[in-house]
Amino acid sequence: MAVNGIYGLSGSGIDVDSMVKVGMISKQNDYDKLYKKEVKNEWLKEAYANVYSELNTFTNSTMTTYRRSAATNPMLVAASDSSVVTATANADAAAMSHTVEVKQLASNAYMLTGDNGITRNAGAEDEKSIYLSDLIDTSNWDKDTKLSLAVSDGKSTETLTLTYEQVVTNKQTLNDLAASFKNLGLNIKGGYDATNDSFSLYNSSGGEDNKISITAKDTNAASLMNALNLYQVETTYDDNGKPSSSLKKNADGSSTLNFAVDAEQSVAGKDAIAIIDGKTYKTDTNKVSASNVTYSLLSTGSSTMTVSQDTDKLIENVKKFVEDYNKMIDSLNDKYNETRYKDYGVLTKSQENSMTKEQIEKWNEKAKSGLLYHDQTLGKAISALREAIYTPVESVDSSYNTMMSIGIESKTDRGHLKLDEDKLKKALSEDPDCVYQLFTASGDVTDKNGKTTTDYKQEGVIGRIYDKMNSSLKEMKTYAGTSTEASDGSTLGTLILQLQTKMSNFKTMMDAYESKLYKKYDAMESAIQQLSMQMGYISNQ
Structure with missing residues (x-):
């Protein structure tokens, strides 16, 4: 706003600011009406x-x-033997009974170090050294030496390569080897348990089509894998059908896995096998779906499953x-x-x-x-x-x-x-x-x-x-x-934008009108001052 009001120079008693303020009241009231309408909207x-x-x-x-x-139609399933199988049913399942016989549970391909632990060289730093260079003889290695393994999960094959720099210079460990298996991008995961001095390889997908297959491409690779003393872990069942894991061994207790150059060593998972209402189902997990019922297989054996409405x-x-x-x-x-x-x-x-x-x-x-x-x-x-x-x-x-x-x-x-x-x-x-x-x-x-x-x-x-x-x-x-x-295209949003535009334009008009009033009253003050000077001059003659 303009602030060029002059008060009392001529002795006229005109308060320009006050007069402008009074003159703006009606305009401010009109603006306030727009403002209130915009805010309310x-x-x-x-x-x-x-x-x-x-x-x-x-x-x-x-x-x-x-x-x-x-x-609106939840169903529940009761099992005559819930130690064998449990189940859930969706709303489309019929209220009836199903017979289930579990012949075999699904399992994953699994290799694990045997009871004797991992084998180290005679000159190893200690009997539980984690360094790969203590598992194989690297005395004849030069900077170009490396070892390679062809690794497959049953679906894809990748090559794991370890160089002189990794094994000898950088002294990679069993933990690094586990990470190398993981980094192949296969379903195979590696791990090292320092407490039990045990190395493991595990296919995260179960079933007979998912495997751990390893081929040593050179003698160094074969030596490393044999030093890990890996056994196949298999699932066995007790008299009650309860599953347990054990190491698969030869008659003399040795591992069935023996790594040699270009000789593939492979273990596979097992499919679950269940007979439901007389029909045989095979799956790579311990879940089977049939007739809108999903069964979770827990052990071998038989159970009757009764589907009914879950009234509660x-x-x-x-x-x-x-x-x-x-x-x-x-x-x-x-x-x-x-x-x-x-x-x-x-x-x-x-x-x-x-x-x-x-x-x-x-x-x-x-x-x-x-x-x-x-x-x-x-x-x-x-x-x-x-x-x-x-x-x-x-x-x-x-x-x-x-x-x-x-x-x-x-x-x-x-x-x-x-x-x-x-x-x-x-x-x-x-x-x-x-x-x-x-x-x-x-x-x-x-x-x-x-x-x-x-x-x-x-x-x-x-x-x-x-x-x-x-x-x-x-x-x-x-x-x-x-x-x-406001800018969402809605009726109310459009109205708000229109009001905001009107307010902006009205504000511009108010500023111009205020400046006009100041000029008007400033001119009036100047005229009175000039008249006062003239009257003073005349009175002094």
Whole structure:
């Protein structure tokens, strides 16, 4: 603002600053109206964004969970011998019994140092030296000497090479050798256990097609591998079918693995073999899936698996649905009926300057209250939620075609639900599929032209809620966007940007008008000063 007011030079008593301030009052009032409107719309957009976020989570996360059959038709599996096999069933599994005979468990290819530990040279630094140069004779090595191993996991083959610099100069260790196997990029992992002086190689994938195959390409490589004293680890079973691991040995107790140049030494995992309902299954893990049931094989032997509805889990899921629904509709109702304080509007900057931070916060809390009072979009969403609950599902061919029939009903005029658990249990005992059908019926109908549409009256409760709430979300997004960002193309966002432009232009006009007033009153002051000088001159003649 211009600050060129002159006061009292002529003795006129004109206060230019005060006169300009008075002259700007009407303009400032007009600007404040724009400011208040812009801020209120920002608040409104923020209020919508909060509702959108909450409703979007409820619709596209929470309700999506209940659309899955796992929530509305959970199944459990009981085993006659859970030490042999356990199982889980998805919602599409039939309630029936299955016979399972486990013939063999899956295992992984595994090599491990035998009981005698790793062999060192006679001149090794100590009997448990970890240096590779103490495992093989490097006295005749020169800088060009190296050793190479061809290593395969049954799917791919890579070459592991160790140079003079690595083995002799840098004195690589057994831990470095383990890392070298890992760094080949195969499924084979190496490890060294210093406590037990044991080296191991392990294929992380099980089954007979996954192996550890090693071919020494030179005598140094063969010497190194033999020094590790590796045995094949195999799975054996006791009389009760319990698995255990043991080292595979020759009759004299020596390892079946003997490394020589270009002679591949290989061990393979084993496939799991199980007979389920008379059909044989082979797999490289101890999990087998059949008829929507996933079996976890634990030992050899037989077991009868009984699949049935998990009524306790289903009741818990229905209770959780009621809680989630109530939380959402209560939140919408609170905003829809929130008290509006008409005496509390947006504060201007001038008003805020005369208040404390705490006073401003308390004022704005009141001013923001009721922004969505009786909002049309919220009202439609609330009505849609309630209608979805109360409308019978006509595609359900039983007496349990309403939420009330399974114990879910509202006791208040705000749509808050209550669950009669005993009534739900009775319904499930008479019709185990009642919740699944009532909640998830598709409602899809196809006309004579092959066009498929959704019939609201035939659609399940969850589908109705999902469809109607997404419609409300779309309406909110069009009007107010999904965040507080004004440049989102929404109706409210566009209005805010327009108001901000008007405010900016109005501010420019105000500055120009203020400068005009200063010039006007400065000229008046100068004229009075000139007149005063003339009058003084005349009076002195």
